[in-house]
Amino acid sequence: xxxxxxxxxxxxxxxxxxxxxxxxxxxxxxxxxxxxxxxxxxxxxxxxxxxxxxxxxxxxxxxxxxxxxxxxxxxxxxxxxxxxxxxxxxxxxxxxxxxxxxxxxxxxxxxxxxxxxxxxxxxxxxxxxxxxxxxxxxxxxxxxxxxxxxxxxxxxxxxxxxxxxxxxxxxxxxxxxxxxxxxxxxxxxxxxxxxxxxxxxxxxxxxxxxxxxxxxxxxxxxxxxxxxxxxxxxxxxxxxxxxxxxxxxxxxxxxxxxxxxxxxxxxxxxxxxxxxxxxxxxxxxxxxxxxxxxxxxxxxxxxxxxxxxxxxxxxxxxxxxxxxxxxxxxxxxxxxxxxxxxxxxxxxxxxxxxxxxxxxxxxxxxxxxxxxxxxxxxxxxxxxxxxxxxxxxxxxxxxxxxxxxxxxxxxx
Numbered sequence: 001x002x003x004x005x006x007x008x009x010x011x012x013x014x015x016x017x018x019x020x021x022x023x024x025x026x027x028x029x030x031x032x033x034x035x036x037x038x039x040x041x042x043x044x045x046x047x048x049x050x051x052x053x054x055x056x057x058x059x060x061x062x063x064x065x066x067x068x069x070x071x072x073x074x075x076x077x078x079x080x081x082x083x084x085x086x087x088x089x090x091x092x093x094x095x096x097x098x099x100x101x102x103x104x105x106x107x108x109x110x111x112x113x114x115x116x117x118x119x120x121x122x123x124x125x126x127x128x129x130x131x132x133x134x135x136x137x138x139x140x141x142x143x144x145x146x147x148x149x150x151x152x153x154x155x156x157x158x159x160x161x162x163x164x165x166x167x168x169x170x171x172x173x174x175x176x177x178x179x180x181x182x183x184x185x186x187x188x189x190x191x192x193x194x195x196x197x198x199x200x201x202x203x204x205x206x207x208x209x210x211x212x213x214x215x216x217x218x219x220x221x222x223x224x225x226x227x228x229x230x231x232x233x234x235x236x237x238x239x240x241x242x243x244x245x246x247x248x249x250x251x252x253x254x255x256x257x258x259x260x261x262x263x264x265x266x267x268x269x270x271x272x273x274x275x276x277x278x279x280x281x282x283x284x285x286x287x288x289x290x291x292x293x294x295x296x297x298x299x300x301x302x303x304x305x306x307x308x309x310x311x312x313x314x315x316x317x318x319x320x321x322x323x324x325x326x327x328x329x330x331x332x333x334x335x336x337x338x339x340x341x342x343x344x345x346x347x348x349x350x351x352x353x354x355x356x357x358x359x360x361x362x363x364x365x366x367x368x369x370x371x372x373x374x375x376x377x378x379x380x381x382x383x384x385x386x387x388x389x390x391x392x393x394x395x396x397x398x399x400x401x402x403x404x405x406x407x408x409x410x411x412x
Contacts (some may be wrong), residue, residue, distance in 0.1 A: 013070035018063040019184075021127075047084040052077070058104045071113045073181045085148070090172045094128045097150035097169075105142045109179040111135065111190050119311040130186045144174040147170045167381045173199045173232065182239045189191070189240040199226040221366065223250040230301055231342030233285035234385045244287070244342050245280035247299050249273060261314050270307035275299030289344035298339045303350075306335040315354040317360075325361040340383045346396075351380035353399070377402040 008020040011055040033048035037242035058073040073168030137328030150169035157163060175197040180189040205220030251273030258266050277297055280287040286297035298323045317324045334352035354376055359369035 001028070016065055020061045020063075022059045023056060024058075024255055025054070027052070028120050029053070036223045042089040044087045045085070048197055049080075049367070050079075050081040050083070058181065060182070060348065062316040064184075067116045069113055069115050069184060070182075071111055071183055073111045075179065075181070076108045079176075080104050093154045093156075095152045095154075097148065097152070099148040101146045103146070103174065105176045106194075107138075107140050107142070107176070107178070109136075109140075109190075109193070110137045110179075111181060111183060111187060113183055113187055115185070130188065133187045133191075136187050136190045138179060138191050138193050140177060142176045144196065146172040146174050146198075150174070162208045162213050164206070166204075166206045168204045169202075171201050172205075173201060177230075178241065180238075180240050184237050186357075189238050191351070194230055194241050195227050195228055195243050197226065197230045199224050201225075202257040206276040209366065209393040216255075216257040218253075218255040220253045221251070222253070224248065226241060229299075231285070234345065235343065236284065242284060242342075243281070244277075244284035247275060248277040248278065249299060249302055262309065264309045264313050268307065268309050270305065272305050273302055274304065275302035283343040286344055293345050297344050300339050300341050300344075303336040303338040306333070308333045314361075319362060322363040324363070326359075327361065328356070328358040330356040341385075343385075348384075349380075351378065351382075351399075353378060365411050367407075367411065369405075369409075371405045371406050371407070373405075374399070374405040 003023070003025045005023040005025075006021065011017040011019065029050070029052045029103060031048060031050045033046060035044070035046040037044050054075075054077045056073075058071075058075075060071040062068040062070075062075065081101060081103040083099070083101040084096065087095055087097050089095050099382075114134070117277070136302065148168060148171040149171065152165060152167045155161075155164040155166070165349055177193055177195045179193050183190050190280050191269045201222060201224045203220055203222040205218065208217045210217075226247045226249065229247045230241055231244050231246060232239060232241050251271055253271045254269070256268045260266065275298065277286060280297070289295055289297045308331055310329060312327065312329035314325050316328030317326045325401050332352060332354050335350060337347055337350050340346045340348055352376050355371070355373045357371035357372075359367060370396055378399075379401070381396045382399055
């Protein structure tokens, strides 16, 4: 897969702070699997190997009232993995799962930077500049083994209960390390690679179908212990990704779907979650949040709650020689506030969005639909940074305004 991308972003909204990027990226991946069953189908197994290769080049340029710098970045990744999983039916109701994955990532990174002559002597930027540092080259390998354990128990159905399953699982996750390529005035952040992040996740849940499958309830509680959490931060005129320390995120997820009548489906999904830091690197952005911003550090992108409530309604309609179905639906999404980055300097306020559609199915193949996203045309900000007077570039990213879409689709 080859990707070419260009963007230019005005962080000030007034043409004063602009960053532009030109990317040429290519990647290739291949996976081979073997799977089957044994022991009178009580044992199911899967094993395989995976290979991934990616190479990318990026040219980056910055403008801060005057042209500031240009950078040429090159990054290469090769990843190898071997994995396997077995499911064994201990009894007719109880199933055990055991899996393991070994992965090795080999990464290289280079960046060369040129500062414009005007910037080298421009007083506001002079303390940020290290003219002697004009290039960085890094080479890192990351290896990890991630196991998974699980138990599923299927209950006998009785009364109004059509199906019931409960489960517990324990799994280790891994996210590879990487590099900081956003360099405006100097390559200080680019000199150090950030390391891998890992976590142990524990989950227990239940899945129920009842009343002739007109009611479906899924519930799950999870706890994730994260080691060496990698987070983005805005520190002055740089945007480092760093391992800030350890954190825990736990929460409860509920999904309820009901079909009160043949034509109506109502659904409700909600998540309650909480994140907290354990060990923190004292030099990290969240550790410095109390002194800089007067707030206790919060784990980024973890709202206390978020939910979606919606319905779909449809009725058959005659369309001459064929059958049709008229349908419409709405859904309402709402989320609590959350901090957007490890810096803890910017809090995205609570927001909600209402979406809807109306459509017509024609026969078994055609579908005509008119949909509207953000019916209320709300202006909601989901990410941003404080302005330069308080240590950041300023600026923010809003969600799209009201969007309308008309589509015609054909199903084979």
